[in-house]
Amino acid sequence: RKEVEQDPGPFNVPEGATVAFNCTYSNSASQSFFWYRQDCRKEPKLLMSVYSSGNEDGRFTAQLNRASQYISLLIRDSKLSDSATYLCVVIYTGGFKTIFGAGTRLFVKA
Amino acid sequence: NAGVTQTPKFQVLKTGQSMTLQCAQDMNHEYMSWYRQDPGMGLRLIHYSVGAGITDQGEVPNGYNVSRSTTEDFPLRLLSAAPSQTSVYFCASSRGSRGQDTDTQYFGPGTRLTVL
Numbered sequence: 001r002k003e004v005e006q007d008p009g010p011f012n013v014p015e016g017a018t019v020a021f022n023c024t025y026s027n028s029a030s031q032s033f034f035w036y037r038q039d040c041r042k043e044p045k046l047l048m049s050v051y052s053s054g055n056e057d058g059r060f061t062a063q064l065n066r067a068s069q070y071i072s073l074l075i076r077d078s079k080l081s082d083s084a085t086y087l088c089v090v091i092y093t094g095g096f097k098t099i100f101g102a103g104t105r106l107f108v109k110a
Numbered sequence: 111n112a113g114v115t116q117t118p119k120f121q122v123l124k125t126g127q128s129m130t131l132q133c134a135q136d137m138n139h140e141y142m143s144w145y146r147q148d149p150g151m152g153l154r155l156i157h158y159s160v161g162a163g164i165t166d167q168g169e170v171p172n173g174y175n176v177s178r179s180t181t182e183d184f185p186l187r188l189l190s191a192a193p194s195q196t197s198v199y200f201c202a203s204s205r206g207s208r209g210q211d212t213d214t215q216y217f218g219p220g221t222r223l224t225v226l
Contacts, residue, residue: 041220042220043218046214100153102152
């Protein structure tokens with residue numbers, strides 16, 4: 001079993017749709033959680049940090065459930081520009097072990 | 111600030127050749143790391159450094175060496191290139207690893223390496 005698992009997709013949605021991604025992690029000794037966005041052949045860029053209390057940034061909402069060891073990302077009112085790969089990232093406590101999920105590909109179509 | 115820079119952007123090597131991928135950051139970040147990204151596998155950590163003079167192995171260190179003589183620079187050396195090292199290499203930096211706020215990583219634009 002992979003340490004961080006994501007549904008690879010692809011997710012094909014129309015503009016204006018709401019789409020949700022989930023990510024599960026296997027090691028409970030983790031301290032930090034993030035969603036990154038990666039455009040084709042480009043470097044990953046931070047989309048959001050993820051907190052247990054949940055956090056929202058415009059159309060994006062991220063949630064962490066430590067008890068169930070999963071992280072979610074909700075995108076509302078999808079735009080064409082949201083088309084990208086979304087990477088779930090977990091950093092483990094006490095070191096610098098960073099684990100990336102393989103990514104979920106999103107296509108938003110007009 | 112330039113952020114994280116990497117050179118070269120593209121490189122083609124023959125099996126057995128050696129080379130160094132350069133990475134530099136101007137944000138005074140303590141932590142720097144190297145990843146490789148292969149199709150369908152996400153990013154995998156090769157080596158990382160928690161400060162000048164300190165390096166450690168990540169998930170896939172074999173075939174690669176690193177050193178960190180300054181805070182700014184973190185070069186990755188391929189000792190004897192193999193076709194299995196064909197990949198996209200990303201360098202990243204962060205302020206530290208003491209919690210959510212410091213763990214955010216900033217990536218360079220990547221080096222696309224092909225080994226024939």
